[in-house]
Amino acid sequence: MKVGLFVTCLVDLVRPNIGFATLKLLEDAGCEVIVPATQTCCGQPGYNSGAREISQRLARKVLAEFKDCDYVVAPSGSCSGQVKIHYVQDLFRNAAESERIEFEKLSAKWFELSDFLVNVLKLTVLSSEFAAASFPGSITYHDSCAGLREINIKHQPRKLLARSGCNLIEMNDAEKCCGFGGTFSIKLGEISTRMADNKCVNIAVTGADAVIGGDLGCLMNIEGRLRRTGDAKTQVYHFAEVLAGMAK
Amino acid sequence: MFFKQTASVKLNDAVLQKALKNAKGKFVDGRAASVATIDNWEAIRTHAAALRDRVIDSLDAYLIEFEQKAVSRGAVVHWAETADEANAIIVKIARDNSVKTVTKSKSMVSEEVALNDALEAAGVTVLETDLGEYILQLAKEPPSHIVAPAVHKSKEQVAQLFVDHHHTPRLTDIAAMTREAREVLRSHFLAADMGISGANFVIAETGTTLTVTNEGNADMVTTIPRIHCVITGIEKVIPTLDDFATLMRLLPRSAIGQSITNYLTLTTGIKAADEQEGPEQMHIVLVDAGRTKLVGSEMSEMLRCIRCGACMNHCPVYQNVGGHAYGWVYPGPMGSVLTPVYKGIEDAGDLPNASTFCGECQVVCPVKIPLPDLMRKLREQQFDMKLRPASERWAIKVWGFFVSRPALYALAARIGARFAAWIGGRDRLIHTLPGIDGWTSGRDMPAPEGKTFRELYAARQIK
Structure with missing residues (x-):
């Protein structure tokens, strides 16, 4: 199972320890973790400041970076909400069908970390x-x-x-x-x-x-x-x- | 004053802060308890949202139906495109009928158009009869909440107002104060030439206007004077009595945690020839004042609003600053949308930004208005129209430039993380930093570890 790690811009910049903790949890659970090196931000700061075009550009970038992953996991509910909800329901709601479908797929395979561990990996017994x-x-x-x-x-x-x-x-x-x-x-x-x-x-x-x-x-x-x-x-x-x- | 500056004053107003905390019991806990007794609450919300959308989609048809039915029962329906028109219509009704005194029950639309000022300017004496509005009329203050207008005032402040205006001994008991106000109001109810009320809804199939109150004052206003004038927004129309029954399941519960209000008054037409009571004339003023502009626009969901106040009651920003900080008639998230929309985005200032997008307003809204999404759309308008400060727009553009260029961003992040870690020093806390003083004036900023995750990860992969 190929799992993309979306580390989030804040964790990358301020507290890498959270990123490595996430990596460890996923690897211990047997996931093959991929960390696209070009990732920056989901776009939420711009999106919530009214900069719609910039946030659309970043959304397309996120989509491309995690195209080959079976799942994407982020140690953040906020960034996950941005990708799972706002990309699809707002930013690309009126996009061409092919692009909209791509974002719907991204939404479906994207999980917040605890949600992924509990509901996808079903870690009922911990190591x-x-x-x-x-x-x-x-x-x-x-x-x-x-x-x-x-x-x-x-x-x-x-x-x-x-x-x-x-x-x-x-x-x-x-x-x-x-x-x-x-x-x-x-x-x-x-x-x-x-x-x-x-x-x-x-x-x-x-x-x-x-x-x-x-x-x-x-x-x-x-x-x-x-x-x-x-x-x-x-x-x-x-x-x-x-x-x-x-x-x- | 703008939102930010007013909010700052309100945060340090001890009386207000205590009043806001007290109000939470009924508005938040009371609502939750009352909603929990309805097992299909979500289904009713969904139904009501669709119902309101259906009305907004065919607003003209329902309004025409309402007008025909109301006229057939002897009412006169007036159409006011603007606030000024609404005031002019009502002033004319007063003049034509030699009205000297008006009793009034709560109407937010009348606040919206500043009706009292217009009537007073025309020499008409207006008396607010909702207890909260009455208190504020004495205090010469605008309402701070759409359901509980005087929620910002303390018992002691009200006691002093009554001493000053009623010239009676100071009371300490709320029930006794209420009794005193009622006694003062009674003679006015009986003597008024005209009663003015708002309407929670108007019903198309019957031509009915209705009020939902707990004090019963609205009934005195709508039935005793020879003229009854209703002022309300055109979006308040609903198709049928059945629809009203549905919305009544939501409204009092959302507003104050009650399954039903003490009074629920449906008014249809004038006193008939064989009836003893009721007004001889009934005028219904349907106010647009910006509403039709929303129909079919990206903000149209706002027209679903049934004015329950749940969005403000649950908003953590409102809970800390109160309603007056929002600067106009409508506080909280609904105000952050309605004020810019009705008064102009150019003057909206911080209002669309007065939200963390925590989402509580949307979750409690009985008609599922996506308030955070609407506020975000207003932020988009502000951004596109360059209405936010240059520093803010510049910061977003710089941020946008870097995050779109991974290599450059990685470099900037490395430098930034190291620099900020260095400022953080040994206790790893940044106490002050130019550019983010909005943060550091009240909080320390936990400093970065020093290296970015991606550079550490890359180093690990090489090993």
Whole structure:
């Protein structure tokens, strides 16, 4: 099974560790992983800023890069929503039929990481190495908006984390937006910060040692607010890092 | 003031912040509990969205049917293409009938056209009778919410307003305050020359206009005065009473978590010869004010809106800044779409950008309006028309240039990652960085590890 890894621009730039954790999880599960070297971005920052043509150009680039893969996996619900939903339902909705079909195929073979592990690979029994990777402390989980509301990522990461022995304490309003919203976090930073604050309060109430999520943008936003408010203790990880034993 | 600046003030308004938190119980938890009792909620939403689309597709036909039926029951139907026309029509009705005083029940369209100002300018005294609107009329403030107009005010602020205007002892109990307001309003209800109401829907097959309220004030406005004037948007028409029954399953639950409102009033025509009650004249002013422009456009789904307020109640931006930050009649995601569409994209400013696209509004919308998609379309218009700041457009273009050129991008990313890692220093946090001060003014930026994934991966493949 040829699996393309879409690493995402943020992971590539900021936290390669998440990319390698994803790679390890896929390879341990027996996938032949391909990482197209020319990949950059799914186009979402431009798309949500109103730059439609640029985002269409990037979508075509993504399509070409992963043409030969049986599946494509991304450690992000947000980028996955962009490809699975917005490419097809909006950007190429009125494209020529042949191109639209190509994007529909891409959408069908594209999976967010936890969704792929649970629903495609059906990793019901984890390898011993996998199980030993569990995070030693307690965790709480933040549901990122696009993953949750666009492509139904909710139980998949929790299932995986539970099976690897993590002690999950659910926070209040786990499904509430953390305030990231891509360029929103810079354009309307003050509101974004308040939303992050609300999230941090809900995290603190759980007393968990770490907050886990599936989208690096949200994690950076939450971590940034935690640190600014003097919380140097609560750790912030992508679930892939925890599952792969690479939470460092 | 623009959204960003007003929002900043609102974020630091302690009274508002407390009021917004209090409102969540009914609007969010209450809605969820009430929706959970309906096992085919999603099917009803789908049906209602299709129903509203069908109406919008044949808006002219349904409106003509409505007019014929309403006229046959003795009503006069007026067509207002603009806000000014709507005001002129109603002022003329008042003048023709020597109207001195008007009682009014809640109508967002009347807020939209600024009807009260027009009537006052013509020498007519207008009294708002919805408790929230009454409070705001005393306070000389616009509504901050389409269902709960005074939701931003505290009990203490209202108590002070009543002391100042009623000249009565200060009350602390909400029920007692409500009773006092009711007593003040009572004589006005009985004496008013004309009653003005909005309409939640108008029904084509019967010529009926209807209001959905919890206070009963609308009934006093529509039945007691000799003239009843309805002002509403042309998109409020629905084909049949059955359709109304369907939409009523959605509206009160979405708005306030109630299975039905205390009052549900259907008004059809004037007092008949053998009837004791009802108005002698009924005028129905159907307002366009930008609505027909949406029919058949990429924004047409917005016309499905049944004004429940669920989108704002669940919006994390609205929940933190309140309705006044949005600058016009309609707050929250619906306002971020309607204000630019009705008032002009040129002046929209941050409104289409006042969303993280978290998607909650779309999920709770009873008629499935894809609000994030509509806001994005407005962002596209802003981008194409160069309405966003030059720095922002430039940043997107530079970004677009690099991400489309993989080799160049890889190089830039390597340099950027190293540079940012260096700024991050030992604690790996960037405390301030020009260009992203919107971020760093409130948060640290976790610094990159230093090398990009792709360069590390390439090195690994060579080994």
